Amino acid sequence: MKRIALLLAGVGAVATISAGVFAFGLGGRAEASTFHVDFEAGQDQRDGLTPATAWKHAPGDPEATGMAARTRLQAGDTVIFAANVRYRGSIVVKSSGAPNRPITFQAAQTGASIIDGSEPVPVRPCRSAADCGGALNWPALVRFETSEQATESLAVFSEGGPLRPAQEPDPSDDFYRDEVDDMFDADGQLMGSGAIKLPADIASRMTSAGGSLALWVMPNRVTYRPITQLEGDTARFDPSKLRFYTKRMAKAAVIDHVSLIDQPGEYAVLQDRRTVVAMLPPGSTALSVGSGRPAFDLGRTSHVAIRGLRFENMSDGGRLAPGGVAIFADTGASSDIAIRDNTFRNFVMPRGQGPIILRGVNGLRIVGNTFDTIMLGSGMRLTGSDILIEGNRMRRLGRTGIMLIGTSGVTVQGNHIDDIRGVHGNGLSVYLDNRNVRIVGNTVVNAKQPATFHGDRGKGAHQNNILFANNLFIATPDALGSLISWGAYTRGVTIRNNVILGGRTGLRLSSSDTGVTIANNVVSGLIVAGGLPEGWSLEGNEWTSITFQQRRLASPPKVSISAERALAAFAEKQTPVDVCDVIRRRPIGPPELDAAPGAIGADLRCP
Structure with missing residues (x-):
């Protein structure tokens, strides 16, 4: 009888433990918990409560099993990802936190x-020329196979970052591989018939079939088409649904042909569309391929924080969001989202997307993050309200760093953006019907368009109220301008206490805009499309150069500061004395205009 009693007691204990685990897996815990995830050493059947009992997958990952799959996160929970481990998964956040008790994902x-x-x-390694598509330099090449047919959206990564398709002419900067200035001239009329004449030096190298064409088509975009036939120096392709430039010189390049691989870090896809041949960068021994997998999909959740993580080697795979996006929300129902102190590096985004795409979020904080080497893509694209973007650093982005579309109540301050030189590259864009936006104390340098804005095309009667104050904007020499309005009837624009230099002119604005104030800036000239309208306020500005339009004014301004000296000083991280003189004597505005008195941009200050 004792043995039977003990046995029954044991069964009862097992049942109690199982019931407890089951309840734990469903959530409803009395207190918040900290869970650990280790993609290399974790097991989903464990409890996840310590590094030694970590899960392999985070809750919300479609690949999760066991306890990791059954656990529903709740307010105050924290998920910690193991150090020095690469998590290869995608997480759909299914639960919301609570005010001051977010669900946190952190490093x-x-x-x-x-x-x-x-x-x-x-x-x-390649074993012969035949083994690697006929490449004559096969001893210097390697090969691998993809799991799916490769397209022009293929993204290949080494330990040091993304590789690029072999291309002729070679781009002047590997990062900006789709710049039309690096392509050869082409006949748009001939291209309309599906043919293009290749330069002799390129055609002579292409002794085998394969490869694609990078084509600059209307309206100002680069698209890719496979070469269907090669007849001497004429390549044929499918021109359907493309519009070619015929009143100006068209542009093209040949990509993805194995005979063009002549530099480390280049690759080409063979005709089977599964075999890839590459020349490894120095010191690299391993390669990986972008999966198109997103990282975090916030869905409709609120009160979520993502902190201290490093997102790497992500690609959209040619798919629109959430494909390849690190942090995504698209429902317009999320609120109180914090993205702090993360790093986003080595992305390839052929669809022009970026690491952060959030639509319709109310209460968003993006603070202290680093964005580095986002090839063909943006940094963040946002809609929503009550947004703070502060203290982020961005370097080498293919498209716009910070894009605001239809937002309200936004502060963008203290961000540093450098090296955005793509044809569609803007440092900051306030685009399509934004309201009450403050752009204060930012540094944007070495950019095609450091800052741009755009109205609502006259569809509403409300004020946009866009403020640019205390910023440092320096454009590349070939840029149209440093601070540009694309028009569309922007209502209420204040441009005060900025340094706006470089490009063909510092300010390039539109006469369709109303309620414009330009005061106490250091600027390298002003152009207004449609002519300078009445009702604008211009006062207290210092000019480093004067445009033809300004010379025609009844009282033309005078050059008062050397643009060359100012640009050289900023390149050396110094604030020129003459600019500081302007800053010191400027009228001090209300606090919202002078959040950092004496500062120019994110990291320069007058003594």
Whole structure:
């Protein structure tokens, strides 16, 4: 009888434990918990409560099983990703936190916690020219196979960052591989018939079939078409649904042909569309391929924080969001989202998307993050209200760094943006019907268009109220301008206490805009499309150069500061004395205009 009693007691204990685990898995816990995720050493059947009992997958990952799949996160919970481990998964956040008790996804304190959007591929050296598509330099090349047919959206990564398709002419900067200035001249009329005449030096190297064409088509975009036939120096392709430039010189390049691989970090896809041949960058031994997998999909959740993580090797795979996006929301129902101190690096985004795409979020904080090497893509694209974007650093982006579309109640301050030189590259864009936006104390340098704005095309009667104050904007020499209005009837624009230099002119604005104040800036000239309208206020500005339009004014301004000296000083991280003189004697405005008195941009200050 004792043995039977003990046995029954044991069964009861097991049932109690199982019921407890089941309840734990469904959520409804009395207190918040901290869970650990280790993609290399974790197991989803464990409890996830310590690094030693970590899960492999985070809750919300479609690949999760066991306890990791059954656990429903609740307010105050924290998920910690293991240090020095690459998490290769995608997380759909299914639960909301609560005010002051967010659900937090964060890095471990002892090393980098990496969310990796690629999959490793086995690589081997080429064994012969035939083994690698006829490449004559096959001893210097390697090859691998993709799991799916490769397209022009293929993204290949080494330990040091993204590789690029072999291309002729070679781009002057590997990062900006789609710049039309680096392409060869082409006949748009001939291209309309599906043919293009290749330069002799390129055609002579292409002794085998394959490859694609990068084509600059209307309206100002680069698209890709496979070469269907090669007849001497004429390449044929399918021109359907493309509009070619015929009143100006068209542009093109040949890409993705194995005979064009002549530099480390280049690759080409063979005709089977599964075999990839590459020349490894120096010191690289491994490659991975972007999967198109997103990282975090916030869905309709609120009160969520993502902190300290490193997102790497992500690609959209040619798909629109959420494909390849690190942090995504698209329902217009999320609120209180914090994205702090993360790093986003080595992305390839052929569809022009970026690491952060959030639509319709109310209460958003994007603070202290780093964006580095986002090829073909943007930094963040946002709609919503009550948004703070502060202290972020961005470097080498293919498209716009910070894009605001239809937002309200936004502050963009203290951000540093450098090297955005793509044809569609803007440092900051306030675009399509934004309201009450403050752009204060930012540094945007070495950019095609450091800052741009745009109205609502006259569809409403409300004020846009866009403020640019205390910023440092320096455009590349070939830029149209440094602060540009694309028109569309923007209502209420204040441009005060900025340094706006470079490009063909500092300010390029539109006469369709109303309620414009330009005061106490240091500017390299002003052009207004449609002519300078009445009702604008211009006062207290210092000019480094004067445009033809300004010379025609009844009282033309005078050059008072050397643009060359100012640009050289800013390039050396110095604030020119003559600019500081302007800053010191400027009228001090209300606090919203002078959040950092004496500062110019995010990191320069007058003594």
